[in-house]
Amino acid sequence: MKKTVQIHIGGRHFHIDEDAFRNLNHYLDSLKSHFASEGETGKEIIEDIEQRIAELLEGKITETKQAISIEDVEQVIATLGKVEDFVYTGEKEETGDHVTYDHRANRRFYRDEESNYIGGVAAGLGAYFDIDPLWFRLAFVGLAFVHGLGVLLYAILWIVVPRARTTAEKLQMRGMPVTLSTIKESVNAEYDKFRSNLDNLSKSGTAERTRNAFENLLRAVGLIFIAIFKFIIGTIGVIFLVLGSIFLAGMILVLLGFTNIFGHFAMWNGIDLPQFSHMFANSGHYYAIVICLVVLVLIPIVALIYWGIKILFNIRSQHRGLRAFVLTAWILALILFITLVILNGPSYGLETSGKQSVRIEQKTYPRIYLSVRDNTGNKRITQYRVFDHRFNYSEWDEALYSKPELSLVQSEDEGLYLSVEKFANNVGMKHSQEFLDRINYHWEQQDSVIYIDRYLAIDDEDFWMFARVHVNLRIPENQVVILSGDVCDLLENDQHYRYCDRDTVLTGKPCIMTKNGLVLQEKANARLNRNN
Amino acid sequence: MDFENAKAQMRKGVLEFCILSILSRSDAYATDILNKLKESKLIVVEGTLYPLLSRQKNAGLLSYRWEESSQGPPRKYYVLTDKGREALKELESSWRELIDAVDSILRK
Numbered sequence: 001m002k003k004t005v006q007i008h009i010g011g012r013h014f015h016i017d018e019d020a021f022r023n024l025n026h027y028l029d030s031l032k033s034h035f036a037s038e039g040e041t042g043k044e045i046i047e048d049i050e051q052r053i054a055e056l057l058e059g060k061i062t063e064t065k066q067a068i069s070i071e072d073v074e075q076v077i078a079t080l081g082k083v084e085d086f087v088y089t090g091e092k093e094e095t096g097d098h099v100t101y102d103h104r105a106n107r108r109f110y111r112d113e114e115s116n117y118i119g120g121v122a123a124g125l126g127a128y129f130d131i132d133p134l135w136f137r138l139a140f141v142g143l144a145f146v147h148g149l150g151v152l153l154y155a156i157l158w159i160v161v162p163r164a165r166t167t168a169e170k171l172q173m174r175g176m177p178v179t180l181s182t183i184k185e186s187v188n189a190e191y192d193k194f195r196s197n198l199d200n201l202s203k204s205g206t207a208e209r210t211r212n213a214f215e216n217l218l219r220a221v222g223l224i225f226i227a228i229f230k231f232i233i234g235t236i237g238v239i240f241l242v243l244g245s246i247f248l249a250g251m252i253l254v255l256l257g258f259t260n261i262f263g264h265f266a267m268w269n270g271i272d273l274p275q276f277s278h279m280f281a282n283s284g285h286y287y288a289i290v291i292c293l294v295v296l297v298l299i300p301i302v303a304l305i306y307w308g309i310k311i312l313f314n315i316r317s318q319h320r321g322l323r324a325f326v327l328t329a330w331i332l333a334l335i336l337f338i339t340l341v342i343l344n345g346p347s348y349g350l351e352t353s354g355k356q357s358v359r360i361e362q363k364t365y366p367r368i369y370l371s372v373r374d375n376t377g378n379k380r381i382t383q384y385r386v387f388d389h390r391f392n393y394s395e396w397d398e399a400l401y402s403k404p405e406l407s408l409v410q411s412e413d414e415g416l417y418l419s420v421e422k423f424a425n426n427v428g429m430k431h432s433q434e435f436l437d438r439i440n441y442h443w444e445q446q447d448s449v450i451y452i453d454r455y456l457a458i459d460d461e462d463f464w465m466f467a468r469v470h471v472n473l474r475i476p477e478n479q480v481v482i483l484s485g486d487v488c489d490l491l492e493n494d495q496h497y498r499y500c501d502r503d504t505v506l507t508g509k510p511c512i513m514t515k516n517g518l519v520l521q522e523k524a525n526a527r528l529n530r531n532n
Numbered sequence: 533m534d535f536e537n538a539k540a541q542m543r544k545g546v547l548e549f550c551i552l553s554i555l556s557r558s559d560a561y562a563t564d565i566l567n568k569l570k571e572s573k574l575i576v577v578e579g580t581l582y583p584l585l586s587r588q589k590n591a592g593l594l595s596y597r598w599e600e601s602s603q604g605p606p607r608k609y610y611v612l613t614d615k616g617r618e619a620l621k622e623l624e625s626s627w628r629e630l631i632d633a634v635d636s637i638l639r640k
Contacts, residue, residue: 011605031579041586048562048582048608055563058604081577 004067010047010054014061020070024053027077034083049080056080110164111157117234119158134309141238240308247301289340295333299326354436357419357472365448367510368416370408370473371484373451375442376401381455392455401455404441404469406490408481408499410513411474418443418450419472424465438462441469454486475513480521483507548584549627550574552593552612552620561599561607585610593619 003018016024031049035042053076060072112123115133122140126133143150303326379394381401392401404420411417422439424432438459443452456469471490475481485507488500499506499518510521547569554560554568562581569575588594593616598606612620 035583041590045582045586048585049579051605051608052562052566052578052582055604079577080579083579085577086580086583 002067009057010051012054012058014054014057014068015066016057016068016073017070020068020073023070023077024073027073027082030083052080109161111161113163117231119154120163121154121157121161124161124164137234137238138241141242237308237310240304242308244301244304244308247297248305289337292333292337292340295329296337299330299333353421353423354433355419355421357417360416360418360445360450367448367480367482368475369449369482369484370487371449371451372454372486372490373444375453375455375457393460397457398460400458400460400463402458402468403454404452404456404471404490405492406452406471406473406487407492407495408473408475408513408518410515410517411476414476415474416476416479417472417474418445419474421470421472423468423470425467435462435465439465439467439469441471443471452490454490477513477515479513480510481513481518482510483518544584547574547580548588549620549623551581551584551588552616552623555594555610555612556617556620559597559609559611561609565610588616592616 004015005018005021007014007016007021007024028046028050031046032042035045038045056076056079057068057072060068060075109128110124111120112127112133113120115123117123117137122133122136125131125136140150140154143153376394379396381392381394383392392403393399394401420441420443422436422441424435424439439456439462441453441456443450445451450473452471456467458465458467470492483499483506488496488507491499495517498504504520506518506520511518512521512524514524550569550572551565554565560568562585565585566575566578566581569581570578575581585594589596589610592613594610595613596608596610599609601607
């Protein structure tokens with residue numbers, strides 16, 4: 001009895017006598033050392049020869065003789081010849097002359113169900129074009145939003161494109177830069193699996209077999225779970241990536257000054273980072289705050305993208321140092337940001353006001369008319385409400401319109417004064433005047449008529465000031481005033497209540513200014529007469 | 533005088549020519565090529581073929597594809613490239629020239 005060993009060669013399995021094995025091994029070693037100087041080419045030659053050896057050895061196996069004997073090996077070696085017998089002279093002069101033939105010609109498009117998420121279409125495309133399948137996955141997801149095109153396309157490809165089933169197909173799917181060792185490995189793996197299954201089966205006994213059945217069932221269930229898990233993880237990865245990319249793109253656009261990405265939301269129209277940080281513009285920490293904000297927003301976005309990629313690529317790399325650094329940076333930015341906000345808090349919260357009083361040229365007009373002028377120019381104005389703030393927004397000129405508050409009081413002297421008090425929030429102390437100057441409210445006097453604008457128009461970029469104006473008209477005692485009807489819209493609450501009440505509407509009728517405010521002239525006259 | 537190297541070079545050149553012309557008829561895997569070469573007694577030891585194939589492949593004269601086989605693992609089928617076809621044409625004409633030349637000398 002001879003001892004036999006098992007060998008893998010050229011993708012096949014053989015039982016071989018020990019002495020024959022030693023002989024064969026020696027032969028292969030001699031080949032290897034001969035071709036070693038030629039690197040990859042040498043390896044390929046060896047693999048091809050091994051393939052041939054396997055073929056020849058297979059011819060030696062018969063029904064009755066399962067193991068390869070030393071005579072068989074000697075015959076094979078004689079057929080192939082010793083290295084010295086090869087008609088072959090060194091190819092050193094040609095080692096630099098490398099392959100440039102077209103790999104693609106050998107490629108075929110198969111679905112790759114080994115690295116699939118759904119049907120392996122993207123993986124197959126990736127293998128075919130030698131591009132990471134991730135891009136195809138993203139493209140499919142992206143196209144899915146275009147009337148479901150991606151889903152349709154995917155479904156069609158899934159149905160039409162065959163699955164790479166055999167080793168050769170799998171290799172063709174990936175194209176040609178394939179060494180025999182790859183194919184050998186995959187074939188061997190398959191063979192081993194097959195053989196171990198056979199071995200398991202051959203261990204007779206029903207108990208054993210049922211146990212195997214159970215094991216197989218468990219394995220199948222496990223595989224299904226793994227598939228589902230893989231799918232979910234993949235989806236999360238895609239979502240992370242898509243979200244991260246959208247945020248990143250949005251942020252870049254915002255930083256570049258494209259502020260209209262939020263579409264028709266009047267409220268958001270004006271918010272972009274640099275504008276937002278105007279609130280701190282006066283503090284001298286403007287850039288520090290902008291940088292903090294960018295870091296605070298950017299790091300999570302990049303992290304999101306990174307995680308997405310990691311999940312999709314199944315990367316297990318752990319850059320502990322990097323993670324610690326990024327986390328530290330983020331926390332530092334947060335601390336700095338909070339500190340700066342606190343430092344700038346007082347100026348941030350301040351409401352600033354500026355008053356401009358004008359004495360209106362006063363001849364003795366027997367009657368003064370107060371009228372409201374529509375300064376919207378018939379533009380459409382939409383009203384929005386954000387928290388407690390109401391915005392009247394016109395898309396046409398991208399301006400916010402707010403109503404001034406009007407109060408009519410008695411003048412301290414004989415003069416007629418009109419003062420406009422402007423209020424602005426969040427402008428801080430240093431540059432408040434600059435910001436107040438940006439609040440322009442118009443009024444006009446034409447002879448005895450004073451026109452005041454119905455709206456204060458503010459550029460939507462300045463929305464964050466929450467600007468408002470208070471118009472104060474000081475009227476000397478006993479001056480006759482006639483208010484137009486729409487003055488009521490602007491009157492401050494208290495006066496609105498008093499002058500525009502349904503029972504005692506003062507508008508359109510001559511009134512006079514008294515110590516107690518406006519009264520109807522006829523009533524005042526009546527009282528005067530009664531007193532007399 | 534050592535003729536071994538001259539003989540080897542001659543054989544090698546002829547073998548390469550023959551491999552190309554075998555492949556020009558149809559794609560083949562190594563064993564097919566071997567069988568044809570052995571039929572015409574051009575090759576003594578099979579091992580000779582593989583380095584030559586590999587050399588020609590590296591020179592861009594051949595490429596290969598994997599093909600499933602009914603028996604055993606997939607086979608490497610060699611295919612003549614356009615460049616290989618051109619090389620074959622050139623070799624063919626120089627082969628004829630050579631034969632004529634050698635013949636004319638030997639006949640004298």
